[in-house]
Amino acid sequence: MSFGTSSNQLSSVSIVTITLNEEAAITKVVSDLRKVLGNPEIIVVDSSTDRTAEIAENLGCKVIKQFPPRGYGNAYHEGFRVATGDIIITLDCDDTYPVESISTFVKKIQEGYDVVSGSRLQKRPNEMPLANYLANCVFAWSALVICGVKTTDVHTGMRAYRRKVLQSFPYEPASMALAVELYLGPARSGYKCTEIFIDYRERIGSSKLQPIAGTIGTFKRIWKWRRSNGSMTKDS
Numbered sequence: 174m175s176f177g178t179s180s181n182q183l184s185s186v187s188i189v190t191i192t193l194n195e196e197a198a199i200t201k202v203v204s205d206l207r208k209v210l211g212n213p214e215i216i217v218v219d220s221s222t223d224r225t226a227e228i229a230e231n232l233g234c235k236v237i238k239q240f241p242p243r244g245y246g247n248a249y250h251e252g253f254r255v256a257t258g259d260i261i262i263t264l265d266c267d268d269t270y271p272v273e274s275i276s277t278f279v280k281k282i283q284e285g286y287d288v289v290s291g292s293r294l295q296k297r298p299n300e301m302p303l304a305n306y307l308a309n310c311v312f313a314w315s316a317l318v319i320c321g322v323k324t325t326d327v328h329t330g331m332r333a334y335r336r337k338v339l340q341s342f343p344y345e346p347a348s349m350a351l352a353v354e355l356y357l358g359p360a361r362s363g364y365k366c367t368e369i370f371i372d373y374r375e376r377i378g379s380s381k382l383q384p385i386a387g388t389i390g391t392f393k394r395i396w397k398w399r400r401s402n403g404s405m406t407k408d409s
């Protein structure tokens with residue numbers, strides 16, 4: 174799809190979403206995207222055993238099958254490889270994220286940001302369990318203290334990335350904590366990163382969150398991008 178106001182050629186947008194048995198949510202998420210954006214490129218990296226892939230294909234999405242499931246990070250990595258847009262929007266496919274805010278993300282990229290992160294945590298969302306909220310607050314605080322990166326939500330599933338960041342930044346895909354790395358890493362490496370606050374809704378379907386593995390992965394990524402490790406530059 175095109176956002177014609179771009180002065181710097183960032184005119185095309187790809188949506189990348191990943192699915193592990195999201196047949197209850199996929200129709201609504203894709204329909205909402207079409208209502209708001211028209212006919213964007215929608216990439217679905219699917220690792221489901223249910224009908225998610227079939228439904229997505231019928232809705233006109235480009236479906237990449239990744240089976241058996243290879244985890245959150247590998248799934249997004251595959252989507253990034255396939256997406257053709259200059260701006261890549263990630264969106265977890267559980268209907269928790271506000272697709273109507275995508276134009277704000279795109280405008281921020283067009284203003285010159287490399288990464289725009291949608292924080293769910295301006296205040297505690299009613300739909301987020303208390304334990305998850307507290308864990309997210311601790312992760313964000315740790316990112317500030319250990320990495321010197323100011324953020325309120327390292328684990329959001331809704332971001333916009335300038336394509337060149339995903340092509341050139343050397344992230345490690347194989348992790349549930351990919352979102353952590355894809356904010357702290359670019360921020361510590363001199364890319365222009367910012368956060369906007371977004372609404373967060375109740376999930377459709379069942380959660381695939383693995384709290385213990387996710388917490389360990391998150392702290393590993395925060396430690397990887399610690400201040401005392403020196404800062405990397407975009408060109409190094």
Ligand SMILES: Nc1nc2c(ncn2[C@@H]2O[C@H](COP(=O)(O)OP(=O)(O)OP(=O)(O)O)[C@@H](O)[C@H]2O)c(=O)[nH]1
Nearest residue numbers: 191192193218220242244245248265266380381382
């Ligand atoms: N392709 C693929 N998708 C996955 C995999 N694991 C999780 N997902 C998808 O990743 C997205 C995020 O998973 P969620 O279950 O929503 O995890 P979460 O947002 O941390 O947890 P909740 O707050 O409970 O929603 C969803 O769209 C899942 O279907 C996987 O191994 N492969």
Ligand SMILES: [Mg+2]
Nearest residue numbers: 265267269376
């Ligand atoms: Mg979710």
